[in-house]
Amino acid sequence: MKRILSLCLAAMLLLGTLVGCAPKEVAPVGNEADISGYDLNDFDQWCEAMKKLYSGSSVTIAAASHPSTTAFRAISAEFTEKTGIEIVWDEMQEGSLQQKLLMEGGASAYDVVMTCPEFIPSQVEMGGLLELDDFINDKSLVPAWFDYEDLMEAYRLMLTYGGKQYAVPFAGETVFLMYRADVFEELNLTVPETMEQMRQTAMELKQLKPDSAGMSMRLQLGWEFCYMYSCFMFPFGGRFMDPETNKMDMNSNGNRDALEYINSLLPYGPAGIENYSFEEAWSAFMSGDALMMVEASAAAPEIENAEKSVAAGKTGYAKMPAGPAGAYSGVWGWGFGITSSSKNKDAAWAVIAYLTSKQKQNEYVANGGIVSRASMLMDEGEQAKYPYYSAIIETLEQAAALQAQGYGVVLPLPEWAGISDVVGTVGARALVGEISVDEALESMQSQTESMFAN
């Protein structure tokens, strides 16, 4: 056993020198042998070992203001106490984070950055992010209590670029259907399983409960419209791009059907839905103004918060209804990546492993973090406590089915910001009738094509 361990350690150190990084600088050579006596699969011993190796070093994290960040900050004091590695949090708004990372390029002052599917391509192209596969494939760096494989596959896949892993997911969301189970029972309605049924149900809800709306979702111009549109596009057989030829394909019949379908839901939405951001969409449902909602699963904890929501305890959750081309949904979320300019790469990995580990999962979720592990989502006790867990699993399967075909609601391209803005702006214009659906599709196609002209 010891021999295997020391072999692993030797491999790790070799790796460390190969990527030209930390152990040499933070841990003098004399320390190398010291941790061979520790069983790294034992959580406490791992902490001791890390203390030996990296005590006194500090890891700076660039983070967006997010419930996960708050949760991580709550549990990071204990980490510092146990390992002697200091964590410096630099928390900022999501928009500022992206701009900062873009401007820093390949010379980041941070060790760890919070990143998401649309940041990664640009970061990688600029040489700002470290490929994590070497860490992940090294058994000594992925101890049993970390359990990397337990992180939902759809979440892990969304943080890859060119087949390589660039971040470890810790918060994910998917888009599913939320409905007022009490109203459905009262009106004797069934949970829609197809898009057509969903439109029908929205219409009936609006007719039978004229004071409320039948459907809520985010439709504001820009990325919000684009996100929602992409969740409807695949079930109708549309797509952004042909994954084989890498040619834009925004003008197909499937895309047209999806756009027309979203437009046809508008009369059943609350007044002003055409400019709803996700906050307004959620609050419409939480205040009882809307009786169905297609939105991100991140809304579920808010909905179940009885202090904020009249729908708490009365909401049913279901996977995305199927369209003519199948049932698909999107997946999106945050992960931790290591910057290629970090001087503490190994200590940074230790921080990531600790914070996102299975060992710390319960504490993280209890502090407001977002569940992202299969073990917790599938746990029957947890499922009884959180009624949306099983719907999340089912919807993530829909999302994984989409990923398996090479599609996703975010295109892994550095040009994605521009594409998403074009789709979200032109689509929102068609929604309010500034231009026709056909004009919108044509405009999306020609504008995105021209981005790749040179």
Place this chain on the structure above:
Amino acid sequence: MQPTQKSKRRFVPYKLISPAFLVVFTLSAYCLFWLISISMSSWRFGAPIESAAFVGLGNYKWLLFSKDSLFWVSLKTTTIYTLGTVTAQLLLGLLIALLFNRIRYGRALYTALLLIPMVLMPSMVGLVARMYFYDKGLVNYFVELIAGMRVNWASTNYALISAMLVDIWEYTPFFIVILSAGMQALPQDVYEAARMDGSGGAHLFFCITLPLLRPLIITALVLRLMESLRIFDVIYTMYAGGPGTATTTLPLLIYRQTMVAHNAGTGSAISILLILIIFVLSLVLMFMFERARKTLSEGEGQ
């Protein structure tokens, strides 16, 4: 001796303002140079600057002539917004300033109260206004009391109007304060003379107050027009440019192109066009100002 000293003196003011002028000019000139060069290139914000390709006037051509470009739509929205708000502010400001001048006691208190909207942070004003204009918000509560129906303020027809109402609320005090200060400084003997000649009321206002205030009105207009053309915070926090593109004014379009879509080239080109618009407009207004001042001083001379 004397003439040289005099000519030496003539340069003193120029020498004195030269440091300030140099700082302002070099800073803005440097930025402007960069802006112009980026506006002539195709550069994705975030990619290394070396990857920017020179495209000449391509961005401008696309903005002005492509049917996909939102420039003209946005310019129309900006024009409606600016003309609507500034005209309403000027008229309301004049009216209230006239009333204001009749207040005998506690004018300082009223002035302080009037300034409150201008002191507030515009983005906060936008966030609060967004809630006031919700379907079941405060504004609709009163609208329903009076008209018996609610208005969908977030719809294409009303979003711009509600943003304009907020702007008018926020910046009318600017005109009130400036114009009432101006009215107090007007020479009283002119009024007395006119009254002795038998004129009064509206005649006094249109023939004396308004012409005498003209330079002041134009200055205030220049300041407000420039600010209004650059309006961002209130609209962005209220509607973020939507629904559709109903409230996408030029500054919002610049922001979306540059910071959201990462098309730094197109974004910079719109900036340059906006700078040109503001520059030409200010020139016209300053020309009017000079003329108004000249007529006034000529009148005084007689």
